[in-house]
Amino acid sequence: QVVDGTEIPSVQQLQWYPSGDGYKLGTDRRTLRKSSALEPLHKWMMLHTDCGNITRQEAVSMVPPLALNVLPHHKCLDMCASPGSKTSQLLEVINESLGNSDEKGEGLVIANDCDTDRAYMLVHQCRRINSPLLLVTTHKGQEYPTVLPESMSSPIPSSKLERSNGIFDRVLCDVPCSGDGTLRKTPNIWGKWGIGSACSLYPLQIMIAQRGLRLVKYGGLMVYSTCSMSPYEDEAVIAEILRTNKGSVELVDAREFVPQFKARPGLSHWAVLNDYDIPKKSQKEDAKESEGDMEVEKVTESTDNVAELRGMERCLSMGMREYKSYEDVPESLQRKYRPMIFPPTDEEKEWMHLEKCLRCLPQDEDTGGFFVATLRRVVPPELQEEANTTTTTENNTVEENVEGSDSKGEELVTTEEPVGRKKFARGERKLIDFQQWDSEAFASLKQFFGLEDLTGEEFYTREDFTSGNNKNAGGGNNSKSVYYMPKSVRDVLRGDTHKRLKVVSAGIKVFERSAKGAFAGGGDCGYRLMQDGVAIMAPFVKTRKVGVTIQDFCNFLGGGLVSFSTLSKETLSVISAMPSGSLICYYDFNPQDVVEGAPSIPLPSKIPRFHLVCWRGQSATLNVMCSKTEIESVKHQMDALKVLRPKISAKRTAAAVPQEDNSDTVPVNEQEVKSECADETVDEPATESCDTVNTESEKVCTKED
Numbered sequence: 001q002v003v004d005g006t007e008i009p010s011v012q013q014l015q016w017y018p019s020g021d022g023y024k025l026g027t028d029r030r031t032l033r034k035s036s037a038l039e040p041l042h043k044w045m046m047l048h049t050d051c052g053n054i055t056r057q058e059a060v061s062m063v064p065p066l067a068l069n070v071l072p073h074h075k076c077l078d079m080c081a082s083p084g085s086k087t088s089q090l091l092e093v094i095n096e097s098l099g100n101s102d103e104k105g106e107g108l109v110i111a112n113d114c115d116t117d118r119a120y121m122l123v124h125q126c127r128r129i130n131s132p133l134l135l136v137t138t139h140k141g142q143e144y145p146t147v148l149p150e151s152m153s154s155p156i157p158s159s160k161l162e163r164s165n166g167i168f169d170r171v172l173c174d175v176p177c178s179g180d181g182t183l184r185k186t187p188n189i190w191g192k193w194g195i196g197s198a199c200s201l202y203p204l205q206i207m208i209a210q211r212g213l214r215l216v217k218y219g220g221l222m223v224y225s226t227c228s229m230s231p232y233e234d235e236a237v238i239a240e241i242l243r244t245n246k247g248s249v250e251l252v253d254a255r256e257f258v259p260q261f262k263a264r265p266g267l268s269h270w271a272v273l274n275d276y277d278i279p280k281k282s283q284k285e286d287a288k289e290s291e292g293d294m295e296v297e298k299v300t301e302s303t304d305n306v307a308e309l310r311g312m313e314r315c316l317s318m319g320m321r322e323y324k325s326y327e328d329v330p331e332s333l334q335r336k337y338r339p340m341i342f343p344p345t346d347e348e349k350e351w352m353h354l355e356k357c358l359r360c361l362p363q364d365e366d367t368g369g370f371f372v373a374t375l376r377r378v379v380p381p382e383l384q385e386e387a388n389t390t391t392t393t394e395n396n397t398v399e400e401n402v403e404g405s406d407s408k409g410e411e412l413v414t415t416e417e418p419v420g421r422k423k424f425a426r427g428e429r430k431l432i433d434f435q436q437w438d439s440e441a442f443a444s445l446k447q448f449f450g451l452e453d454l455t456g457e458e459f460y461t462r463e464d465f466t467s468g469n470n471k472n473a474g475g476g477n478n479s480k481s482v483y484y485m486p487k488s489v490r491d492v493l494r495g496d497t498h499k500r501l502k503v504v505s506a507g508i509k510v511f512e513r514s515a516k517g518a519f520a521g522g523g524d525c526g527y528r529l530m531q532d533g534v535a536i537m538a539p540f541v542k543t544r545k546v547g548v549t550i551q552d553f554c555n556f557l558g559g560g561l562v563s564f565s566t567l568s569k570e571t572l573s574v575i576s577a578m579p580s581g582s583l584i585c586y587y588d589f590n591p592q593d594v595v596e597g598a599p600s601i602p603l604p605s606k607i608p609r610f611h612l613v614c615w616r617g618q619s620a621t622l623n624v625m626c627s628k629t630e631i632e633s634v635k636h637q638m639d640a641l642k643v644l645r646p647k648i649s650a651k652r653t654a655a656a657v658p659q660e661d662n663s664d665t666v667p668v669n670e671q672e673v674k675s676e677c678a679d680e681t682v683d684e685p686a687t688e689s690c691d692t693v694n695t696e697s698e699k700v701c702t703k704e705d
Contacts, residue, residue: 052128142207181369266357450543528582
């Protein structure tokens, strides 16, 4: 398509992304937003982003999670997670383990950010995926507290090997950087960029990466990544990690996890330069003057060495200074230019294998610039004998006195707080506190919904100390919201006996307290189900769950109030016999329900089941308790299966069953949802039906011919 005189390529599949799930747009974000010709595509993307069907991000930033080689049962830590695109990638894999009852158990993703506001933004972004296997915290990455599951927190392991071992199978360190790899999409960075910015971030990057290694298991992987091409932030950091942890860390070639992705090998030599004396203006002018030369170098790979020499000559002619070694650095600059920033010696190059790093250059895959390195933590030689004993003898506890130990294995992980961590009083630092839900309140809810295979330990209430209006204070029946916590999340919360974790979000909301008086005339337990957690709770709910026909389900997708007069006899007989309160209406896909004349599609291997949370009122109506976004998400899934059909509206005067009351008692929250979900609260006359989709109102509704 041609937009403003420029031809825009069609959407292309990323051949290097596993399972073919990655796609690339042929235009930039600004053009997509501003161009009227691309408005339908922009609206479509916004809708599916809100529904959680797609996640938009820079293509090359998808590489670090792939380089981790994550499996569904893994426990993962994303140390610098905001805004959450990489966390979303991890969750897509980890979600496959939900409900896993084998010995591997369920996976877990802990997403962390040092800034509390960004951590809450992270919660908002990941909420689209709707996963209970996510726990969000806010800590400085270099000071992240030791996290122990409940089984390891007490008693303290007696062996050095166990005590020095982390709990995470995978750790992602996408550290703060100068960002020069994004010059292509944000060229204004060039006017501010300088070598000093890369050098100043180097110590922080080292500390975050070292802390990440202390938290990963033996045999586990950690990925270090930046969106910078500066070797001071990339290979220099990796070289220092390998140097200080020699024998307990090794580089892994991540190309085996993304074999089709084009990437250059890591550098083993680089020049250390000083550009402090060069004004930014001359830097810009030199860039303009050398544009032609740079273009030639970009396309002529055989002249790499010549280009490097020319580049060095250009830098020196601009007034930059080169330091051959740390001894050449002036004393006043030695705090900036540390010994570790210089390239490794010839002897170190042989065993470090820095060529295993991935340097992702923009011209190779038409992306931004990125650096990725995968590290594996291995058992250090001094603990190897104990490791061999542990693997050959089951349940053999090695009794050792570890007081005063200074081995590398013991140094890597400790149950104490990281060195230099500021000590906070508990009340000063606590943001959100999750507590076990009251057993008496759960018993009432269990009886009403017929919950099976649940003991109540899965449910927690949340106390928010950042808000003056804390509606969950007091717990028990006073709790406004109830959250479902899978075992992997519960283990972390229970293992945090010293309350070191500053938790922002955990689990997923599954119940919310109804308004007072909403259940006065029925047998309601006082809580209603939430659409966010309906897929998790539906298998456990036995008494408040109704299977409906395809037409009934499509009627519910209109949102708002649904009259009993529009329901099929099978659905009506079940719902009308229920007392008022929350319930689940579900539809199981049937190939016979495909709309006549629709093009044939490949049938799914597993029969999809669609759920909607509704409220059975005290009169002959049902209220769909879902937001417009949630309804649209279900609509698009059903439309893809070619079973979505028009809504049948009710007669204004018809009454399918005797009304018990002239007015429904609807919970306050339900009234709010109703106003969001439906554009009309009065049903259309029965003489009108729907056969086409009205994109203006996002309802399925037009008059018959």
